[in-house]
Amino acid sequence: MDTALQPPLAPDVQRLLEEHSSKELLRLAVVGSVDDGKSTLIGRMLYECDGLFEDQISAVRRASAKRAAARTEATPPTVPPELLAQGLKAAAGAEEEELDFSLFTDGLRAEREQGITIDVAYRYLSTPRRKIIIADTPGHLQYTRNMATGASTADAGVILVDARLGVLPQTRRHAYIASLLGIPYLAVAVNKMDLVDFDRATFERIGSELVDFAHTLGFEGVRLFPVSASRGDNITRPSARTPWHEGGTLLGWLESLPHQRRLDGAPFRFPVQYVLRPHQDYRGLAGQVASGTVRVGDEVQVLPSGRRTRVAGIDTFDGPLEEASATASVTLRLADEVDASRGDMLAHVDSPPQALHQLEAMLVWFGEQPLDVSRRYLVKQATRTAPAQVERVLWRKELEDLSEQPAESLALNDIGRVRLVCRRPLLVDAYRENRRTGAFIVIDALTHDTVGAGMVLGPAETGARGAVEASLVSAEERRARLGQVGTLVLLPATPDAASRAFELERRLFDLGRHVAAVQGDVEVALALAGAGLVALVHAEAPQTRRALRAEARDAGLTWLELEATEDLERQVDRIVNARESSP
Amino acid sequence: MSNDALAKTSHLTELEAESIHILRETVAEFANPVMLYSIGKDSQVLLHLARKAFHPAPLPFPLLHVDTTWKFRDMYTFRDAFVAKHGLRLLVHQNRRALAEGINPFDHGSQKYTHAMKTQALLEALAAHGFDAAFGGARRDEEKSRAKERVFSFRDRHGQWDPRRQRPELWNLYNGRVDAGESMRVFPLSNWTELDVWHYVLRERIPVVPLYFAAERPVIDRGGTLLMVDDERMRLKPGEKPTLRRVRFRTLGCYPLSGAIDSSATTVEAVIHEMIHARQSERQGRLIDHDEEGSMELKKREGYF
Numbered sequence: 001m002d003t004a005l006q007p008p009l010a011p012d013v014q015r016l017l018e019e020h021s022s023k024e025l026l027r028l029a030v031v032g033s034v035d036d037g038k039s040t041l042i043g044r045m046l047y048e049c050d051g052l053f054e055d056q057i058s059a060v061r062r063a064s065a066k067r068a069a070a071r072t073e074a075t076p077p078t079v080p081p082e083l084l085a086q087g088l089k090a091a092a093g094a095e096e097e098e099l100d101f102s103l104f105t106d107g108l109r110a111e112r113e114q115g116i117t118i119d120v121a122y123r124y125l126s127t128p129r130r131k132i133i134i135a136d137t138p139g140h141l142q143y144t145r146n147m148a149t150g151a152s153t154a155d156a157g158v159i160l161v162d163a164r165l166g167v168l169p170q171t172r173r174h175a176y177i178a179s180l181l182g183i184p185y186l187a188v189a190v191n192k193m194d195l196v197d198f199d200r201a202t203f204e205r206i207g208s209e210l211v212d213f214a215h216t217l218g219f220e221g222v223r224l225f226p227v228s229a230s231r232g233d234n235i236t237r238p239s240a241r242t243p244w245h246e247g248g249t250l251l252g253w254l255e256s257l258p259h260q261r262r263l264d265g266a267p268f269r270f271p272v273q274y275v276l277r278p279h280q281d282y283r284g285l286a287g288q289v290a291s292g293t294v295r296v297g298d299e300v301q302v303l304p305s306g307r308r309t310r311v312a313g314i315d316t317f318d319g320p321l322e323e324a325s326a327t328a329s330v331t332l333r334l335a336d337e338v339d340a341s342r343g344d345m346l347a348h349v350d351s352p353p354q355a356l357h358q359l360e361a362m363l364v365w366f367g368e369q370p371l372d373v374s375r376r377y378l379v380k381q382a383t384r385t386a387p388a389q390v391e392r393v394l395w396r397k398e399l400e401d402l403s404e405q406p407a408e409s410l411a412l413n414d415i416g417r418v419r420l421v422c423r424r425p426l427l428v429d430a431y432r433e434n435r436r437t438g439a440f441i442v443i444d445a446l447t448h449d450t451v452g453a454g455m456v457l458g459p460a461e462t463g464a465r466g467a468v469e470a471s472l473v474s475a476e477e478r479r480a481r482l483g484q485v486g487t488l489v490l491l492p493a494t495p496d497a498a499s500r501a502f503e504l505e506r507r508l509f510d511l512g513r514h515v516a517a518v519q520g521d522v523e524v525a526l527a528l529a530g531a532g533l534v535a536l537v538h539a540e541a542p543q544t545r546r547a548l549r550a551e552a553r554d555a556g557l558t559w560l561e562l563e564a565t566e567d568l569e570r571q572v573d574r575i576v577n578a579r580e581s582s583p
Numbered sequence: 584m585s586n587d588a589l590a591k592t593s594h595l596t597e598l599e600a601e602s603i604h605i606l607r608e609t610v611a612e613f614a615n616p617v618m619l620y621s622i623g624k625d626s627q628v629l630l631h632l633a634r635k636a637f638h639p640a641p642l643p644f645p646l647l648h649v650d651t652t653w654k655f656r657d658m659y660t661f662r663d664a665f666v667a668k669h670g671l672r673l674l675v676h677q678n679r680r681a682l683a684e685g686i687n688p689f690d691h692g693s694q695k696y697t698h699a700m701k702t703q704a705l706l707e708a709l710a711a712h713g714f715d716a717a718f719g720g721a722r723r724d725e726e727k728s729r730a731k732e733r734v735f736s737f738r739d740r741h742g743q744w745d746p747r748r749q750r751p752e753l754w755n756l757y758n759g760r761v762d763a764g765e766s767m768r769v770f771p772l773s774n775w776t777e778l779d780v781w782h783y784v785l786r787e788r789i790p791v792v793p794l795y796f797a798a799e800r801p802v803i804d805r806g807g808t809l810l811m812v813d814d815e816r817m818r819l820k821p822g823e824k825p826t827l828r829r830v831r832f833r834t835l836g837c838y839p840l841s842g843a844i845d846s847s848a849t850t851v852e853a854v855i856h857e858m859i860h861a862r863q864s865e866r867q868g869r870l871i872d873h874d875e876e877g878s879m880e881l882k883k884r885e886g887y888f
Contacts, residue, residue, distance in 0.1 A: 016855070016856065016859055017782065017785070017852065017855065020778065020782055021593045021595060021782065021786070022593060023593065023594045024594060025594035025597045025598070119731050119746065119747075119749065120731070121723075121727075121730040121731045122723050122730055122773070122774070123730065124723070124724050124774070124776045126776075126778070130594075131594040131776075131779075133774055136730075145751055146751075148751075148753065149751045149752060149753055152753040152754045153753075153754060153755075273604070273607045273608060273611060274607045274610060274611045276637065276638075276639070276640045277640070278639050278640035278641070282639060284639075286607055286636070286637075287607075288600060288603070288604040288755075315638075315639070316635070316638070317634060317635035317638040318635075327597060327600050327601070328596075328600050329599070329600040329601075329603035329604050329607070329636070331638075342611055366751055378760075380756050380758065381756070383608075383611070435754070436754070436755075439753070439754045439756065440756065441753055441754075441756045441758060443758055443760060448758070448760040448761065448762065449750060450750040450751050450752075450753075450758045453751070453753045541763075542613075542614040543612075543760065
């Protein structure tokens, strides 16, 4: 049954495979407004890089013919059979221009019906050096949200400009969002050059205006290309129609860009994703190296606890490693039995991330409902999810002129600077230093929608409000007054959990304990235990149970988890004799 | 392909790390995940990645085969041998009622058949076991509506996909929050292409069903589609007579609905060689995609994978 064992490879197959195996991944975001020719540009790139199959091309030929027919209201022409039969290469030249390249990329029914692009799509392209993942981000509908989505992972961006129209406000907006999301390299494709007779002066006028602007945004490199997406000039082939252009082709530029160097150079960050514990003798912290490099023997610390230990081993399915760099998914074993679980982060002792409860961030708002500063949201950053509140909007970016405007809130597609307060500390770097650990998403706790994307700027200055959050009554004083230790008790998720909680409450009350039963609400449970009570929590949702454990741990509360197999007496006994312990 | 220096910089290694991240993230965030197992090459790659993600622990979820009862015999043989060899937990689910009603690909047409035996069966199985996340091996390069699908693809209480209500997905931060009854389809191979999959099969020496390799097989040519006569249930039209042809399959499903291609590729590298020069897309041999334009999108809205 094993078909894997193969005879030696033929030399030409070997060469093809080696070529394919040594390719680097490059993630690209292509942005442009309606009618800038973005779908056409992407379709053209796929077509010229052999990223399309013959039947896909045939389908597009048929659809192109239909569309052309619909436009002219002529009888639908049948596609010449010789065209269908012709290979991809043979179709170069005049016939190519009959193809509507945008049809290669607009995939949903509504998109084809309306001739528009409504959502981010991903395309795949292979060049001799690169595998390129293209985020095809529609510019007009909810452009901020879509652009941010595509740009979040991109190593490079391409912005389209219509040569006839020049630099428009939307071009500036696109460049601004690209820089905000940290795309290091930007190309501006001045498209439809065929419609301005490949005029050099037009190109240079648009170019110098954009380059001046882009430099203020802090890109590492900005390049300009005079192109015609529908005719194929300077996209994968140099154009004879722009002899004055010495900047090469768009594809040549994509192949020349450095690869992921920012992640490699940053300090080591390892968000703990999942704890592997197949048996008592093995405890591995599974995760993906977010940035930097770790070696066996390195001294590391676990955050937020700050406990120090050494890396005892780096394990993979394929055997142990001596070192691991971004973005490898590995499993780390530590030299000591230090407490580390999902949501924690490992870093070298000399360059830890910041553990911040209060921080300032740039926020792109996606929610249909505007940002509500009185409401609790959830923030997911690296592998940690924490309840959070956007305490204040400092300003909103006016995308028309990129000015900063005072604002109370953010509406759909708004971008602003905010002050965020999290109940558990986030382990972060500034986004401009580290796109992996400086990024977060905002989730609506009720609807579960992803309503925002955030980029950490740094710690918020601690104002008066931060200071009063610390209670003036210590846990020791509460203990002395109440004669008990505030404890969180999590009941097993059984169908009778609620009635069991009330039974326990009654028994413990009769024994003189200060006790209360809580259903599901993490915040209430934490507040009660923090105030010195025994809080009996029953919650069915695994997410709630996890959140409770994580938060009890961060708050340093005494923790007890009851077992479904225990009878009432045993449970009462355990609670009464609870020793201080953390989950 | 054991050149470590190459392997280190390869995009395959990066895709692998990304997929493992997605697998672990799902298991960490959901209470009851399952992996859809269709016995195809993508399933084999996904399973291999899952074993890597949780090594040295066993897989923290079962496999689910939604069985139409019309798969190729070789697929069942392969499935049982592979599962036994690696000690995997496999659940097999069939739509019993549809079977009792005699629904089959010949009398009921591919649409009705697929809806009953695949979509309905899948939804039944997910509900019966209370799975809140289901891994699938779908790739975005397969089909245009797939290109729009998220890695974490939210499904409502009825298992339905709404392309206009997808959650934005940024960086590698996946929003895995669902309410009771809702679920997530998770696609760790989203960013892989067909070539990547085959290359990885070669690099990792992943076993796949022999039907992917050329052999003499009894086939009929039905309107340009080569169908293999895999057992006596195949309905032949008047004048149709199976002939032996050297064929293989690029994609595997139910045998009466899977078209073969003429080929002489008997090894993984020969398959790759052939594919690099191929000019037909993979799903071109899949009859169920061609019922009408956009048919994959419609199926997914109803709950199809």
